[in-house]
Amino acid sequence: MSxxxxxxxxxxxxxxxxxxxxxxxxxxxxxxxxxxxxxxRLHQDNDDPALFFFYETWESDACLGKHKETAHYRSSFGAIEGMIQERSVNRLTMIEA
Known part of the structure; x- marks a missing residue:
């Protein structure tokens, strides 16, 4: 599990x-x-205060999946529905040489 x-x-x-x-x-x-x-971690762009980035690391896909089912996740993303102009999510796996 990575x-x-x-x-x-x-x-x-x-x-x-x-x-x-x-x-x-x-x-x-x-x-x-x-x-x-x-x-x-949450970041806000220095030039555009409407642009936010999350940088997250999870022990596994299963942990990430559970996160998306939590009450706090659902509440916050439900509250901002309609306020988001664009959204992209990239799931990455580190490559080690």
Missing amino acids: RVTVVARLLARKEAADAVKAELLKLLAPTRNEEGCVEY
Whole structure:
């Protein structure tokens, strides 16, 4: 079983950037306490305050899957539905030489 890294990009509608940020911040503490969460970081673009990135590392795909079923995940992403202009999620596996 190998770790999974996720890089998620969320572009909020300009008028909703503050509300989206507030919801995304609510995810940090409970997610970091989830079983299998190695790293969970939220970033905001320096030039575009409506652009957010999550950088996440999970022990396994199963742990990542459980994360998406948590109440805090569903609540926050439900709250920002309609406020997101673009979204992309990349699941990555580290290559070691």
